[in-house]
Amino acid sequence: MELFSRSTLAVTKTSEEELVVLHTGTGNYYTLNETGRNIWKYCSEPKSLDEIVSYIASDYEIPVHQAQRDVLPYIQFLCLENLFEKKTLI
Numbered sequence: 001m002e003l004f005s006r007s008t009l010a011v012t013k014t015s016e017e018e019l020v021v022l023h024t025g026t027g028n029y030y031t032l033n034e035t036g037r038n039i040w041k042y043c044s045e046p047k048s049l050d051e052i053v054s055y056i057a058s059d060y061e062i063p064v065h066q067a068q069r070d071v072l073p074y075i076q077f078l079c080l081e082n083l084f085e086k087k088t089l090i
Contacts, residue, residue, distance in 0.1 A: 035060075
């Protein structure tokens, strides 16, 4: 099983509508919209992809398959940018 959590190299600043994330290793800034902000807050502790998808489906009252279609590429992006860490449990 894979678990996802925020990188320890990411620091955040909240504005009225957005969450700004700075990766201290690269110096890159990212602006997260409402959904991104909700995922970011939810993943303060390691979560599985299924947990994240279920959370978003419930929060936005959408079907799980739709949440999975939307969440998976976003989580992949966060991992690619080293904003999320992926841990594999054996």
